[in-house]
Amino acid sequence: MEVLNKPDSLSAAAPVAPDVNRRGDIIRAAGRLFRQKGYNGTTIRDIADAVNMRSGSPFYHFKSKHEILFSVTTEGIEVMLKNLEMVIANAQPARECFESCMTTHMNYLLGPGRDFAWVMLYESRLLDPTERAIVHRMSARYEAVFSGVLDRLAASGDLLDASTIARKLILGAMNWSAQWYDDKGASNPQAIAQHLCALVLTEKN
Amino acid sequence: MEVLNKPDSLSAAAPVAPDVNRRGDIIRAAGRLFRQKGYNGTTIRDIADAVNMRSGSPFYHFKSKHEILFSVTTEGIEVMLKNLEMVIANAQPARECFESCMTTHMNYLLGPGRDFAWVMLYESRLLDPTERAIVHRMSARYEAVFSGVLDRLAASGDLLDASTIARKLILGAMNWSAQWYDDKGASNPQAIAQHLCALVLTEKN
DNA sequence: CCTACCGATCGGTAGG
DNA sequence: CCTACCGATCGGTAGG
Numbered sequence A, B: 001m002e003v004l005n006k007p008d009s010l011s012a013a014a015p016v017a018p019d020v021n022r023r024g025d026i027i028r029a030a031g032r033l034f035r036q037k038g039y040n041g042t043t044i045r046d047i048a049d050a051v052n053m054r055s056g057s058p059f060y061h062f063k064s065k066h067e068i069l070f071s072v073t074t075e076g077i078e079v080m081l082k083n084l085e086m087v088i089a090n091a092q093p094a095r096e097c098f099e100s101c102m103t104t105h106m107n108y109l110l111g112p113g114r115d116f117a118w119v120m121l122y123e124s125r126l127l128d129p130t131e132r133a134i135v136h137r138m139s140a141r142y143e144a145v146f147s148g149v150l151d152r153l154a155a156s157g158d159l160l161d162a163s164t165i166a167r168k169l170i171l172g173a174m175n176w177s178a179q180w181y182d183d184k185g186a187s188n189p190q191a192i193a194q195h196l197c198a199l200v201l202t203e204k205n
Numbered sequence C, D: 001c002c003t004a005c006c007g008a009t010c011g012g013t014a015g016g
Helices: A022-037 A044-050 A065-089 A094-110 A114-122 A129-155 A164-180 A189-200 B022-037 B044-050 B065-089 B094-110 B114-122 B129-155 B164-180 B189-200
Strands: none
Touching: A022 A044, A022 A065, A022 A114, A065 A094, A065 A114, A065 A129, A094 A114, A094 A129, A094 A164, A094 A189, A114 A164, A129 A164, A164 A189, A164 B164, A164 B189, A189 B164, A189 B189, B022 B044, B022 B065, B022 B114, B065 B094, B065 B114, B065 B129, B094 B114, B094 B129, B094 B164, B094 B189, B114 B164, B129 B164, B164 B189
């Protein structure tokens, strides 16, 4: 009885259930669950429950559970890459540019991107080879751009080591913070970024 | 027909199947599989296959799959903690002590402890609260000992920041290396440890 | 430690 | 997007 879902007593009222972007709802819910319980520890039923659907319905929006994982993952890496490129676009001195990159990375990783970035960092290895290759290509692009930032730092004398190993170590220090950072703790993303900058950069004059 | 398994033609020969430490075999195989496929992506049948058992037999040695995860995890953190305490026991100047700690950590993490340490770092969160609390207590002890090393560095002027955040960042740079380090690549654990030391310590005179 | 098995749950689908 | 369902697989157990 479709008519029951079309109340005519309140014309021009907001729709009861705004059907737009249920796909986005699923991705957000899946991201949170994948971070909390892992990809293989999360069932389609968990995800469906979280968005008030029945267990078969997510497959109307995604053809498989893997596709949901892939969507969560690409959301994470795409936003991080876009953020980084925006920071780079602002022409800043090497040191300030680096500090902006770090702060931006931490703000997303520990803030609005917590679930997406986590899944990208820790669960995307469970994708099958084709999908994983796509994710890997985007991560490689992120690293390549970041590498340019480090090269400028080395040229200006603000960083003693801009090697591949140094790059991996710096990114690792940041990414690992997703494991211990506490929303409700005393610290915050900016402070962590500043500590890391001070730790790896040469003393300012 | 037990007699078939007892060849009498070769008295004093090594036993065909040295039944000792099948438990250790299971832990090692499980560690490798948990790292490759994740805890929830690994089945009891995978583990049993890897050690040439039938699917029900691991439960003769462990009362549940969780107990296997717990055993792999504690093996990892126990060895790391023991290694760290051995390094500390050698009275060395602060800077050399730190460098030894880093090298020892990396050698285990990327070498013989690759599977155990990985599972401890990335899969132990799937344990239930009681078991997780035990693991957390041991990790906290590791951090506390490491914290003492950093305090000495700060006192000698070799490190500018020995705060909790700095400690987490340094440990994170190391632990993340488990994600990208390649056995067959050009680098090695000692080199990585040295890069990290150079990155965070003040310049040597 | 194996054989034989169980109940529960899982990802996914047909049809509407 | 729901209902109703399926085949496969999972962790675990009884009995030897």
